[in-house]
Amino acid sequence: MERLKALASEAETVSSAASVLGWDQETNLPPDGGPWRAKQLSWLSGRHHEMVTSEAWKSAIEEALANCDEEDSRASRNLTEMRRQFERKQRLPTELVERASSLSSRAKQVWSDARKHDDFLRFAPLLEELVGIAREKAELWGYADEPYDALLETYERGATTAKVASIFEGMGSELREISQAAVDRFAANPVELPAGPYPEEAQARFNREVAEALGFDFSMGRIDTTTHPFCTTLGPADVRLTTRYDLDDFTSSLFGVMHEAGHGLYEQGLRAEDYGTPAGDAVSLGIHESQSRLWENHIGRSRAFWDRWFPVACKHFPQLEAFGLDAFMGFVQRSEKSFIRVEADEATYDLHILLRFDLERRLVQGDLQVKDVPAAWNERFEAGFGITPPNDREGCLQDIHWAMGGLGYFPTYSLGNLNAAQLFEAARAVPDIATGIDRSDYAPLLAWLREKVHCHGGTLDPDEIIRDATGNEPSPEAHLRHLRKRYVG
Amino acid sequence: MERLKALASEAETVSSAASVLGWDQETNLPPDGGPWRAKQLSWLSGRHHEMVTSEAWKSAIEEALANCDEEDSRASRNLTEMRRQFERKQRLPTELVERASSLSSRAKQVWSDARKHDDFLRFAPLLEELVGIAREKAELWGYADEPYDALLETYERGATTAKVASIFEGMGSELREISQAAVDRFAANPVELPAGPYPEEAQARFNREVAEALGFDFSMGRIDTTTHPFCTTLGPADVRLTTRYDLDDFTSSLFGVMHEAGHGLYEQGLRAEDYGTPAGDAVSLGIHESQSRLWENHIGRSRAFWDRWFPVACKHFPQLEAFGLDAFMGFVQRSEKSFIRVEADEATYDLHILLRFDLERRLVQGDLQVKDVPAAWNERFEAGFGITPPNDREGCLQDIHWAMGGLGYFPTYSLGNLNAAQLFEAARAVPDIATGIDRSDYAPLLAWLREKVHCHGGTLDPDEIIRDATGNEPSPEAHLRHLRKRYVG
Numbered sequence: 007m008e009r010l011k012a013l014a015s016e017a018e019t020v021s022s023a024a025s026v027l028g029w030d031q032e033t034n035l036p037p038d039g040g041p042w043r044a045k046q047l048s049w050l051s052g053r054h055h056e057m058v059t060s061e062a063w064k065s066a067i068e069e070a071l072a073n074c075d076e077e078d079s080r081a082s083r084n085l086t087e088m089r090r091q092f093e094r095k096q097r098l099p100t101e102l103v104e105r106a107s108s109l110s111s112r113a114k115q116v117w118s119d120a121r122k123h124d125d126f127l128r129f130a131p132l133l134e135e136l137v138g139i140a141r142e143k144a145e146l147w148g149y150a151d152e153p154y155d156a157l158l159e160t161y162e163r164g165a166t167t168a169k170v171a172s173i174f175e176g177m178g179s180e181l182r183e184i185s186q187a188a189v190d191r192f193a194a195n196p197v198e199l200p201a202g203p204y205p206e207e208a209q210a211r212f213n214r215e216v217a218e219a220l221g222f223d224f225s226m227g228r229i230d231t232t233t234h235p236f237c238t239t240l241g242p243a244d245v246r247l248t249t250r251y252d253l254d255d256f257t258s259s260l261f262g263v264m265h266e267a268g269h270g271l272y273e274q275g276l277r278a279e280d281y282g283t284p285a286g287d288a289v290s291l292g293i294h295e296s297q298s299r300l301w302e303n304h305i306g307r308s309r310a311f312w313d314r315w316f317p318v319a320c321k322h323f324p325q326l327e328a329f330g331l332d333a334f335m336g337f338v339q340r341s342e343k344s345f346i347r348v349e350a351d352e353a354t355y356d357l358h359i360l361l362r363f364d365l366e367r368r369l370v371q372g373d374l375q376v377k378d379v380p381a382a383w384n385e386r387f388e389a390g391f392g393i394t395p396p397n398d399r400e401g402c403l404q405d406i407h408w409a410m411g412g413l414g415y416f417p418t419y420s421l422g423n424l425n426a427a428q429l430f431e432a433a434r435a436v437p438d439i440a441t442g443i444d445r446s447d448y449a450p451l452l453a454w455l456r457e458k459v460h461c462h463g464g465t466l467d468p469d470e471i472i473r474d475a476t477g478n479e480p481s482p483e484a485h486l487r488h489l490r491k492r493y494v495g
Numbered sequence: 496m497e498r499l500k501a502l503a504s505e506a507e508t509v510s511s512a513a514s515v516l517g518w519d520q521e522t523n524l525p526p527d528g529g530p531w532r533a534k535q536l537s538w539l540s541g542r543h544h545e546m547v548t549s550e551a552w553k554s555a556i557e558e559a560l561a562n563c564d565e566e567d568s569r570a571s572r573n574l575t576e577m578r579r580q581f582e583r584k585q586r587l588p589t590e591l592v593e594r595a596s597s598l599s600s601r602a603k604q605v606w607s608d609a610r611k612h613d614d615f616l617r618f619a620p621l622l623e624e625l626v627g628i629a630r631e632k633a634e635l636w637g638y639a640d641e642p643y644d645a646l647l648e649t650y651e652r653g654a655t656t657a658k659v660a661s662i663f664e665g666m667g668s669e670l671r672e673i674s675q676a677a678v679d680r681f682a683a684n685p686v687e688l689p690a691g692p693y694p695e696e697a698q699a700r701f702n703r704e705v706a707e708a709l710g711f712d713f714s715m716g717r718i719d720t721t722t723h724p725f726c727t728t729l730g731p732a733d734v735r736l737t738t739r740y741d742l743d744d745f746t747s748s749l750f751g752v753m754h755e756a757g758h759g760l761y762e763q764g765l766r767a768e769d770y771g772t773p774a775g776d777a778v779s780l781g782i783h784e785s786q787s788r789l790w791e792n793h794i795g796r797s798r799a800f801w802d803r804w805f806p807v808a809c810k811h812f813p814q815l816e817a818f819g820l821d822a823f824m825g826f827v828q829r830s831e832k833s834f835i836r837v838e839a840d841e842a843t844y845d846l847h848i849l850l851r852f853d854l855e856r857r858l859v860q861g862d863l864q865v866k867d868v869p870a871a872w873n874e875r876f877e878a879g880f881g882i883t884p885p886n887d888r889e890g891c892l893q894d895i896h897w898a899m900g901g902l903g904y905f906p907t908y909s910l911g912n913l914n915a916a917q918l919f920e921a922a923r924a925v926p927d928i929a930t931g932i933d934r935s936d937y938a939p940l941l942a943w944l945r946e947k948v949h950c951h952g953g954t955l956d957p958d959e960i961i962r963d964a965t966g967n968e969p970s971p972e973a974h975l976r977h978l979r980k981r982y983v984g
Contacts, residue, residue, distance in 0.1 A: 015534075020538065035733065036715050036732065036733055037715075038733075039730055041732075043730060046511060225526045225527050243530075244527075244532070
């Protein structure tokens with residue numbers, strides 16, 4: 007195990023160095039710095055892939071497994087998960103990994119231009135290649151029912167296309183009903199935030215205060231500015247959140263920071279001594295997203311939260327004073343139909359995901375041709391929302407995920423929403439936690455999440471985590487209850 | 496040559512990735528992120544050292560040299576310099592490189608504590624080790640007269656201790672005379688900058704305007720905030736300047752940015768197609784510092800510069816209006832005795848360097864014991880400045896260089912001052928350049944520096960660059976003339 011730990015630590019050294027370069031690329035890189043940065047990242051990812059698919063790595067895993075105390079389930083689950091990841095990675099030749107990385111660099115560039123010029127045809131040949139590589143990977147990884155299974159598994163261990171489809175289909179019609187009711191309710195009582203500007207410096211100060219109150223530890227983390235907000239971990243004590251500022255709406259960066267802080271709290275809750283192995287790593291995107299959504303939506307958009315924080319917000323932004331808490335809550339819990347996923351509110355968000363899941367599954371399956379994507383997108387959007395995107399920029403070109411090669415990624419956003427609601431309901435059933443939340447003391451809730459979710463890292467499957475934490479199978483019930491209560495009830 | 500270029504490019508990929516991590520460490524790293532960052536950097540430096548001391552590297556150089564067109568002096572000088580660097584690096588076992596890197600990580604930590612607590616004894620055992628490693632390296636590298644030669648060579652190719660000592664000794668008494676006169680002159684007419692605050696945002700805007708006017712290209716660079724300002728290159732189109740802000744004195748960050756922009760203009764003037772080889776790399780610290788000092792002092796502290804920029808400064812900082820340009824120039828060209836090198840003005844700066852050169856030379860030679868450093872420092876300071884540091888924090892503990900393992904580094908600061916003056920005098924003798932400078936149009940000056948200094952990279956020795964550009968041997972004359980004219984005349 008010592009040998010394996012040393013190897014894993016070295017591999018993590020390399021991949022976390024790549025994360026530093028990736029973070030810098032999104033937050034700081036000068037305009038002309040891209041090509042060299044791509045070269046640096048490709049070198050690092052090549053070395054990392056070599057390490058984690060090497061014979062030395064394999065034999066160290068086998069040796070550790072042979073000597074593992076079977077009673078120690080954390081240790082043995084950690085090792086079996088390492089072996090699973092090794093076998094998966096080893097199936098991809100380095101040539102394919104490098105080809106995929108280079109394609110994705112090119113594709114992101116072309117996608118960005120295509121989106122700017124609202125020109126899907128410019129992106130289409132790249133998307134063709136991206137789907138091709140995704141299929142190639144799926145064939146190498148293997149799958150039970152359809153190639154999309156293998157892609158989904160990359161982001162959500164243990165999930166299958168059939169199961170996700172059944173969950174999504176099961177909640178589809180209720181979701182549409184709730185979102186329509188929510189939109190109607192807000193349309194009947196529309197409310198606008200008082201005019202800005204909400205100065206960036208004041209937003210940054212307020213965001214930091216809130217992130218600290220949630221429990222985010224700034225001695226091992228920070229918040230920076232970027233175009234596309236994200237959270238990334240650059241070392242066992244270095245978790246970076248990013249946000250962007252809208253001078254007309256401070257809640258945009260605030261909820262963004264609460265969302266990313268949710269991711270960051272998960273990362274800071276992983277055990278440092280297991281860093282570099284699955285036990286010290288997040289288990290899946292669907293669990294990761296459950297943490298961000300829980301803090302952003304269940305805490306951040308609740309009345310109890312604003313009972314405590316609205317007076318603080320008024321100090322930072324004096325124009326809120328006259329607006330009042332009731333009107334402000336109407337704004338925070340507003341629901342409107344929109345074409346853009348990242349701007350969507352809680353009540354309509356999942357409809358955006360259902361659409362993407364459906365299309366990308368058919369793309370990978372070969373049931374949908376790349377050239378037909380814009381029409382299929384618009385048709386599906388009309389069916390879900392009753393409105394049609396005016397152009398591809400606000401339609402099928404809006405997201406970076408396909409260009410990144412991330413087919414199979416989207417469904418984890420909605421799985422995260424379901425998990426968040428289910429976890430939050432279970433946590434709130436604990437009296438101390440409920441009392442804490444009502445008083446805006448989040449320490450008991452965070453301690454519960456640390457114990458039930460964070461500390462396990464990848465030693466439990468996502469479904470096991472939900473089951474153990476909530477006593478129930480993963481299901482959309484809690485999420486639908488939550489939306490109904492907040493947006494319809 | 497193609498094979499060598501590929502190897503060099505890969506090696507530069509690795510070392511520039513380390514530079515990204517180093518930059519981030521100084522500008523962004525959360526407090527607890529240090530240990531993991533040290534691990535990442537040590538891994539990268541190990542891989543880099545392996546690459547540039549490998550047999551493949553050696554044979555690629557030999558092969559390229561064998562096939563090199565001797566008429567092409569740029570190409571052949573590039574290759575002989577590569578071979579020289581290879582031979583130097585190969586003399587150090589990887590074990591020693593790693594030991595030195597780990598010692599320097601520890602030493603920086605201890606030095607920082609020792610300085611904070613004004614406790615030289617805490618740092619002394621580390622300094623003992625640092626001097627020991629420096630001697631070890633010097634023995635492996637070899638030297639003509641004394642071990643300090645080998646250390647100096649690391650930073651200033653072609654320089655010898657005897658030559659530097661002779662230059663410094665030759666200018667010592669005149670320097671002391673000038674600095675005393677400058678200090679007396681300012682004491683007779685002291686002037687203070689109008690009270691702050693000079694807001695950070697306004698400073699940052701003004702600094703950027705000035706850096707752009709000098710010619711710094713922000714499409715391949717940026718400016719960030721740090722505690723100890725520096726300039727670093729993270730790729731062929733990614734040059735980062737850093738600064739810090741003093742709310743009571745905007746000129747501190749402004750001259751800092753002009754200084755770092757001087758370094759940055761040199762880096763941006765290197766040929767991108769040679770990036771990763773000596774032809775695309777700065778030749779020495781003494782030439783690097785000539786560029787920073789030229790822009791900071793010869794341009795930035797001149798009356799012609801402020802004729803143009805004082806009105807702009809008044810727009811950013813209205814309190815300057817009533818102060819007036821004449822009084823402001825008195826402030827910009829003030830001279831005062833101070834204990835701290837980085838706060839020293841032009842007229843007293845070199846005295847700080849002469850002291851350090853003298854002490855570190857004797858340390859390496861074994862003529863000065865570590866335990867005697869504080870007393871020797873104070874005695875030498877008294878002799879140079881006529882005042883004695885009140886404590887070691889403001890004395891021998893003030894600089895990070897020894898803790899970094901940088902024995903031999905200090906003299907390049909003064910060599911930079913001499914080179915700056917000599918280059919500037921030669922440039923100003925060109926009528927178009929002089930006219931440009933007087934009108935605050937720096938394009939002709941920058942074009943001259945690009946042609947005479949930047950584009951050569953490491954294909955000429957520092958002395959050759961000065962000789963070719965100015966028609967004279969390197970000497971302190973221009974520097975002394977400049978100081979006398981500005982501070983005494």
